[in-house]
Amino acid sequence: xQGILDKIDTQYQSKLPFVIYAAPNSETLQAFFQRxxxxxxxxxxxxxxxxxxxxxxxxxLSEKQCDFFEAIIKEKNNTDSTFEKEETDPxxxxxxxxxxxxxxxxxxEGQFQKVVVSRKVNLAVSINFKNTFLKLVMQxxxxxxxxxxxxxxxxxxxxxxxxxxxxxxxxxxTVALAGTQLxxxxxxxxxxxxxxxxxxxxxxxxxxxxxxxxIKLSEPYTAKAGTLAHIKTNIEAxxxxxxxxxxxxxxxxxxxxxxxxxxxxxxEFVLKEEGYDRKFYSGFLGEWNRNxxxxxxxxxxxxxxxxxxxxxxxxxxxTKDSIPEKEFYETxxxxxxxxxxxx
Ligand SMILES: C=C(O[C@@H]1C=C(C(=O)O)C=C[C@H]1O)C(=O)O
Numbered sequence: 563x564q565g566i567l568d569k570i571d572t573q574y575q576s577k578l579p580f581v582i583y584a585a586p587n588s589e590t591l592q593a594f595f596q597r598x599x600x601x602x603x604x605x606x607x608x609x610x611x612x613x614x615x616x617x618x619x620x621x622x623l624s625e626k627q628c629d630f631f632e633a634i635i636k637e638k639n640n641t642d643s644t645f646e647k648e649e650t651d652p653x654x655x656x657x658x659x660x661x662x663x664x665x666x667x668x669x670x671e672g673q674f675q676k677v678v679v680s681r682k683v684n685l686a687v688s689i690n691f692k693n694t695f696l697k698l699v700m701q702x703x704x705x706x707x708x709x710x711x712x713x714x715x716x717x718x719x720x721x722x723x724x725x726x727x728x729x730x731x732x733x734x735x736t737v738a739l740a741g742t743q744l745x746x747x748x749x750x751x752x753x754x755x756x757x758x759x760x761x762x763x764x765x766x767x768x769x770x771x772x773x774x775x776x777i778k779l780s781e782p783y784t785a786k787a788g789t790l791a792h793i794k795t796n797i798e799a800x801x802x803x804x805x806x807x808x809x810x811x812x813x814x815x816x817x818x819x820x821x822x823x824x825x826x827x828x829x830e831f832v833l834k835e836e837g838y839d840r841k842f843y844s845g846f847l848g849e850w851n852r853n854x855x856x857x858x859x860x861x862x863x864x865x866x867x868x869x870x871x872x873x874x875x876x877x878x879x880x881t882k883d884s885i886p887e888k889e890f891y892e893t894x895x896x897x898x899x900x901x902x903x904x905x
Contacts, residue, residue: 563633563635565631566582566593566631566632566633569593570692570709571692573595573711577599577713578596578599579596579599579623579711579712579713580594580595580596580710580711581593581612581623581708581709581711582695582709583610583706583708583709584699584706584708585857586706586725587703589634589635590632590634590635591633591634592631592632593630593632594610594629594630595628595631596623596627596628597627597628599713599714600627601621601712601715602622602624603620603622604621604622604850606808606850607624607625607626607851608624608852609622609623609624609625609852610622610628610847610849610850611846611847611848611849611850612710612712612715612718612845613815613845613846614840614841615820615821615840615841615842615843615844616829616832616840621715623712635699637700643901643903643904645687645901647685647897647901654681655890657681658679658886658890659886659889661679661681661835661836661837662679662884662886663886664835665679665831665884666884666886673831674823674828674831675822675824675881676758676822676823676828676880676881677822677831677832677879678821678822678877678878678879679835679836679877679878679880680832680840680843680844680875680876680878681836681875681876681877681893682838682843682873682874683873683874683875683876683897684871684872685873685874685904686870687870687871687872687904688870688871689867689904691709691717691867694719694903694904695707695709697903698720701721701902701903702787702788702863702903704723704786704787705722705723705788706859708720715842716866716867717866717867717868718842718861718864719865720861720862720863720865720900721788721864721903722860722864723785723787723788723863724737724739724819725737725858725859726811726814726817726846726858726860727811727814727856727858728856728857728858729801729804729807729855729857730854731804732801732802732803732804733798733799733801734770734774734807735798736766736770736797737794737795737797738762738763738765738766738794738795738797738817738819739759739785739792739793739794740759740762740818741755741756741758741759741792741793741879742755742790742791742792742892742896743755743892744789744790744895745786745789745791746791749784749791751784753883754884755793756782756793758881759782759792759795761818761823761881762817762819763782763795765817765818765823765825766797766814766817767797770797770799770810770813773799773801773802773809773810773813774800774801774802775799775800775802776799776800777797777798777799778797778798778799779797780795780797782795783795787899788899788902789895789898789899790895790899811846815845815846816829816844817860819860819879820862822879840875841866843861843864843875843877844861844862844875845861846858846859846860846861847861863900864900865900874897874900874901876896876897877893877896878896
């Protein structure tokens with residue numbers, strides 16, 4: 563494992579793009595190291611895709627331009643974070659709750675049924691990105707864990723619980739994931755969360771229908787993600803034709819787990835009302851067409867790492883029944899996921 567970590571240092575010092583990642587429950591780190599600093603647009607070629615939330619331009623570290631490495635993860639002592647975040651400014655809390663209120667009003671006016679609103683939290687800390695990444699790898703084993711760098715994009719890191727799309731041959735797998743609370747053994751889901759997750763299941767089922775032969779849905783169940791719990795439905799289907807994969811991906815993204823329903827109206831609201839640029843947060847990332855397999859995830863529980871600060875991104879689904887203060891605390895709980903691993 564040390565070899566691959568040393569390679570990250572060399573690559574970063576030379577300002578060359580790389581991504582290092584581990585699939586959910588995998589004990590293996592995989593990495594793409596690009597041999598030049600080109601920013602390559604994604605148009606279906608194989609490699610590791612990195613796509614923003616809204617912008618139509620998507621990027622790739624392509625197989626053709628990269629060297630590929632793998633290493634077995636060696637457990638390291640996972641010390642608790644000593645980082646202590648200051649209490650959130652009441653003005654920030656107010657602003658977010660106001661955004662939630664405006665979202666609920668728009669829903670009651672009939673503009674859309676669900677919208678996912680988010681905020682960005684800047685923390686003035688310089689982190690050791692390698693140590694922080696290792697901590698994240700150990701701490702969130704069931705998540706898709708990654709560290710991405712491109713000199714023209716910057717550095718991003720995350721541990722996401724949400725699969726966007728897996729394609730193996732003609733079999734596709736995806737999930738509808740929504741609804742959040744702190745995990746405990748006896749938790750109960752309320753109608754608001756059940757509905758917001760159902761919106762995601764219905765949207766995905768509808769969007770994939772023209773592309774597939776048969777759709778199999780699991781019952782919704784509770785999925786643990788760190789200290790949080792979400793409602794999850796597994797969705798499996800058979801593609802009519804593998805050539806349709808990219809078109810299907812673009813139909814699905816962004817799902818109502820990160821944008822809203824209907825998609826277009828919710829997207830317009832997010833872009834107009836959120837008041838900041840989500841960049842790659844709630845975009846998607848992962849392998850595209852590697853050994854006949856694509857494995858993409860939604861970029862959640864993530865941070866953007868700059869020299870002297872980090873930006874954390876968190877959001878939550880709003881329906882007509884949302885209570886602004888409760889939604890604010892949901893974003894605080896999601897923030898804690900990333901705060902726990904800051905070195
Ligand atoms: C938007 C986020 O998460 C998404 C929103 C959820 C919700 O609203 O309950 C739950 C899981 C994710 O689909 C985030 O983590 O920032």
